[in-house]
Amino acid sequence: MAKLGKRLKSAYEGVDSNKFYTLEEAVKLIKSGAKSKFDETIEVAMNLGVDPRHADQMVRGVVELPNGTGKTVRVAVFAKADKAEEARKAGADIVGAEDLAEQIQGGMMDFDRCIATPDMMGVVGRLGKVLGPRNLMPNPKLGTVTPNVTEAIRAAKAGQVQFRVEKAGIIHAGVGKASFDEAKLVENIKAFIDAINKAKPAGAKGTYVKKVSLSSTMGVGVKLDIASVNA
Template sequence: MAKISKRLKAIRATVEANKLYAIDEAIALVKKAAIAKFDESVDVSFNLGVDPRKSDQVIRGSVVLPKGTGKTTRVAVFTQGANAEAAKVAGADIVGFEDLAEEIKKGNMDFDVVIASPDAMRIVGQLGTILGPRGLMPNPKVGTVTPNVAEAVKNAKAGQVQYRTDKAGIIHATIGRASFAEADLKENFDALLDALVKAKPAAAKGQYLKKIAVSSTMGLGVRVDTSSVNN
């Protein structure tokens, strides 16, 4: 452990705390510093020029990362009839209706994403106190309440990430793993950035992309020069 700490310390010494790096260089530095024994996630934070206290400036949505997240996502779907069969064919891990709600009430929640068809929301709505705090409550804004559950399942399995501004107007999201090629991480970063730029509220004034930083689970955080990204 001391050897790893010494190596990480040496890598950190090469990164200037107050320097803004081009996005390509930032990704390369974060990858280099991700030396944990597991495949660290590579995360990005966007400090946006919005006022999250105002409902019309809360940014929430989802985007499918072209190179995926590097994570296996288990998907549960609330639906019935033909939609249930379509969800299974699309790769859903769990499909149900009232029966699925009962399992969740018992504490059986072996899934990462919950999708629901509109007709199922009368059942899902009763699970708000269970799913809500875990960030699992389906929402049409992120595409998890939809009549086309099969497409939603495919997106979730393909590497869809959800994003939402926190109380400080910051969005945190994962763009892959340290094992990803730099070009793949950059492609995922660009997809997320594009989604955020398109989601800019009309009421937002001034500079939109205020600060950007890239980091890994156990490594270091690197500040990004916003002028180096395509926005």
């Protein structure tokens, strides 16, 4: 068995792999173990009792975290004329129409969120094979196909998190940075888990949330006591 490095060995110290911690205890442990030279992302992973291969068990949505994510989000907007100018004034990093589609088809992917006005979906639809696998395809259900580009850009920049369950029934997301104070991280995590609970699909049977764990980018996972999160 490979030996643990000093940093990872230190991270494991004080963490009981068999214990289910309250949210407050877990946040304190994860923050104390995040000792990298960069500001580590705090991540939540949830094991759900769903099979996303069935349409009535898909879990997908969006949540705006109360304290943001701590990440700088670059936003691309498909819009024309007045809406393009509105997008620029609202702080969009990239704005375009057919020209933007050509850039993306050529490999330009320098953005984290893609928004489109409804009239641009004929153009954007041709990019499904490029944007879809990266979870960047604008979608009206997620608020990224909208005539209100100002609000969509504001939400994306303010810490809106999109989520989508993976094949194994796992859903995960970054919910803040290790530099955040504990109370803000607790608020963000509760908001994220609450959004997942509210997104429970009609086809979900039995236990919906099976397991929740918390970790930092370079740290170990800590299991959460689900009851304490929902309290």
